[in-house]
Amino acid sequence: MRAKRKYDPEFKREAVRLVVEEGLRIREVERNLGITHGVLKDWVRKHRDHKDAAQVGPLGPQSSDAELKQLRRKQMRSLRSLCVQTGCYIPIQSCINAAERC
Numbered sequence: 671m672r673a674k675r676k677y678d679p680e681f682k683r684e685a686v687r688l689v690v691e692e693g694l695r696i697r698e699v700e701r702n703l704g705i706t707h708g709v710l711k712d713w714v715r716k717h718r719d720h721k722d723a724a725q726v727g728p729l730g731p732q733s734s735d736a737e738l739k740q741l742r743r744k745q746m747r748s749l750r751s752l753c754v755q756t757g758c759y760i761p762i763q764s765c766i767n768a769a770e771r772c
Contacts, residue, residue, distance in 0.1 A: 675706060677705070681703075685705060685713060686713050686717045689710065689714050690714065690717065690736060690739075690740065691735075691739050693739075693743055696711050696714065
């Protein structure tokens with residue numbers, strides 16, 4: 671059995687930032703950083719629940735930039751979903767431009 675690997679808080683913060691702020695997929699970040707499968711998902715969940723002290727800081731609940739980026743990503747997902755549901759075939763850049771004008 672492998673020994674449990676320890677990650678320092680700065681490493682955790684950066685990995686979570688890549689997922690939360692940059693919008694990268696968890697599996698992709700785990701693979702790129704060599705993180706054990708499933709560990710990053712827990713870090714992100716704890717960050718979103720604000721339970722892990724290692725995640726408090728620039729990514730904490732007081733970070734309006736992170737919240738704004740998260741809301742924009744959510745808005746884009748909704749737009750994409752709406753386009754798929756209605757069958758509209760507008761290039762995604764047009765959807766982005768339309769969303770920014772609102």
